[in-house]
Amino acid sequence: MEINVDLLAPVVFYLGPFPVTNTILAAWLAIAVLIIVTFLATRKMTLVPGGLQNFVEFAVEGMLSPCEQFAGARGRSFLPLVATLFFFIVVANWMGILPFYAEGDWVHPVEWTAGHGPPLRSANSDLNVTAAMAAIELFWVHAVFIRSNGLWGWIKHLTWGPPPVLELISEIARPLSLALRLFGNILAGEVLLLVMGSLVPPLVPVLFMGFELFVGIVQALIFAMLTLAFLSLATAHHGGEEEQHGAAH
Amino acid sequence: MPEMTPLAAGLAIGLGAIGPGIGVGLGVAKAMEAIGRNPEATGTLFLPLIIGLAFAEAIAIYSLIIAFLLFGKV
Numbered sequence: 001m002e003i004n005v006d007l008l009a010p011v012v013f014y015l016g017p018f019p020v021t022n023t024i025l026a027a028w029l030a031i032a033v034l035i036i037v038t039f040l041a042t043r044k045m046t047l048v049p050g051g052l053q054n055f056v057e058f059a060v061e062g063m064l065s066p067c068e069q070f071a072g073a074r075g076r077s078f079l080p081l082v083a084t085l086f087f088f089i090v091v092a093n094w095m096g097i098l099p100f101y102a103e104g105d106w107v108h109p110v111e112w113t114a115g116h117g118p119p120l121r122s123a124n125s126d127l128n129v130t131a132a133m134a135a136i137e138l139f140w141v142h143a144v145f146i147r148s149n150g151l152w153g154w155i156k157h158l159t160w161g162p163p164p165v166l167e168l169i170s171e172i173a174r175p176l177s178l179a180l181r182l183f184g185n186i187l188a189g190e191v192l193l194l195v196m197g198s199l200v201p202p203l204v205p206v207l208f209m210g211f212e213l214f215v216g217i218v219q220a221l222i223f224a225m226l227t228l229a230f231l232s233l234a235t236a237h238h239g240g241e242e243e244q245h246g247a248a249h
Numbered sequence: 250m251p252e253m254t255p256l257a258a259g260l261a262i263g264l265g266a267i268g269p270g271i272g273v274g275l276g277v278a279k280a281m282e283a284i285g286r287n288p289e290a291t292g293t294l295f296l297p298l299i300i301g302l303a304f305a306e307a308i309a310i311y312s313l314i315i316a317f318l319l320f321g322k323v
Contacts, residue, residue: 184310222303
């Protein structure tokens with residue numbers, strides 16, 4: 001079988017001057033699922049949660065506890081970004097395994113060629129999606145850093161170290177590695193499923209799909225936890241204020 | 250030499266997987282040792298272990314991307 005790996009997501013249609021790729025459509029679908037689930041869960045809230053509300057509360061509290069564990073009293077203010085990244089990535093990854101998503105664009109090379117790609121493809125198998133999330137993380141971390149250490153502290157942190165400018169390189173490398181890790185893992189998963197599906201068709205790929213479910217949640221967890229770690233590093237710089245918080249906690 | 254590109258793709262992932270393989274092996278070995286000595290620590294070890302493994306594994310993923318990029322040129 002001819003496997004043609006094209007890292008660019010094909011354009012499905014144009015929205016004015018903006019090309020809309022199939023990974024963007026998949027990302028919108030994941031967002032829609034998250035919004036609908038949250039809306040249904042919070043429509044009739046009760047003090048003693050049941051059903052969907054209970055599940056959503058369980059998920060959010062599951063993200064809250066590592067936030068407070070890692071970042072102490074400030075952890076609660078990191079929850080919106082960290083939990084949003086986690087839930088979006090895990091939903092997008094899991095939806096990417098659904099049967100009507102293409103396992104990459106190279107699955108049906110005959111029918112889908114030259115701009116007529118499959119309408120959906122796992123959102124995080126596009127570097128643009130993961131790089132956008134890493135860029136959000138980058139700006140947020142630096143905004144938090146400036147807010148807690150001041151502009152001068154930020155400039156000093158970036159330029160002044162035992163070796164100068166080393167910290168700047170590390171700050172650039174962090175979001176780069178975040179984006180590439182998620183992208184590479186999901187893309188590799190898609191190719192793995194494709195290869196397994198072509199080698200041993202009916203049953204073996206199911207095992208690998210189970211493995212991809214695991215990879216999907218682990219990668220989401222890693223993205224969220226690393227963001228949380230960078231955020232707590234940005235606040236817990238210079239001065240012992242954070243230590244007191246940690247001790248009080 | 251375009252006919253050498255498949256070889257380059259194979260070498261990229263093959264050589265790139267050596268280091269991460271050693272790293273993952275060392276990490277898991279230490280974690281298993283820790284669990285063996287103190288089974289109650291399993292829950293505490295799990296998250297740091299997974300995150301540490303992700304750091305090691307990311308390097309193999311970089312070479313995998315390079316391999317795909319080279320393979321796409323074949």
